[in-house]
Amino acid sequence: MHKYSSYKTYTPYISKYDPCPPMKVKSYSTPINLYLGFQPMNLPQYQAREALQKGTLWPALYSPYEKVKMRKPLFSKPQTQPELQPEEEEMD
Amino acid sequence: MAGKKQEMYDEQLLQLQEIDFVLLELNLYLDTHPGDIQAIQQYNQLAMKRKQMQMEFEAAYGPLLHYGQSYTKYPFQWIESPWPWQV
Numbered sequence: 563m564h565k566y567s568s569y570k571t572y573t574p575y576i577s578k579y580d581p582c583p584p585m586k587v588k589s590y591s592t593p594i595n596l597y598l599g600f601q602p603m604n605l606p607q608y609q610a611r612e613a614l615q616k617g618t619l620w621p622a623l624y625s626p627y628e629k630v631k632m633r634k635p636l637f638s639k640p641q642t643q644p645e646l647q648p649e650e651e652e653m654d
Numbered sequence: 655m656a657g658k659k660q661e662m663y664d665e666q667l668l669q670l671q672e673i674d675f676v677l678l679e680l681n682l683y684l685d686t687h688p689g690d691i692q693a694i695q696q697y698n699q700l701a702m703k704r705k706q707m708q709m710e711f712e713a714a715y716g717p718l719l720h721y722g723q724s725y726t727k728y729p730f731q732w733i734e735s736p737w738p739w740q741v
Contacts (some may be wrong), residue, residue, distance in 0.1 A: 613670060
């Protein structure tokens with residue numbers, strides 16, 4: 563069973579004729595409400611102060627929007643272009 | 655405002671904000687889960703606590719709301735600073 567991650571990454575096709583430097587790994591956000599559906603009852607709760615800071619009362623629903631630069635590539639599926647493994651971390 | 659009083663003011667205001675946020679989240683949750691008895695109990699407890707905190711705050715620092723939703727001392731305190739956006 564895949565572990566929940568708040569973003570997913572993929573490697574776009576890189577052509578020889580691309581005019582700009584290629585973006586080897588791109589990412590998109592996948593917040594928890596995509597998977598959660600109807601919120602179950604009696605989920606554990608934050609304390610009041612932490613809830614105010616985190617923006618939600620339930621840790622299960624906490625979904626920070628990480629900076630795109632901070633997103634490390636995560637490849638759950640086998641790669642279709644193995645030889646194009648991303649050497650450095652640069653992303654958009 | 656004196657430094658110490660300012661700290662107390664900020665702390666009590668922050669506590670009010672926290673409890674308001676928890677009440678807001680519980681309210682939104684109860685919109686879709688009207689049958690959750692524990693959430694309802696928590697909501698009622700916090701609502702009572704919030705009313706009590708508001709009375710304490712207003713006794714010390716003046717009304718939080720106007721148009722009759724808060725009491726005021728003499729002279730009319732609503733026009734005194736600091737206003738909410740100045741805090």
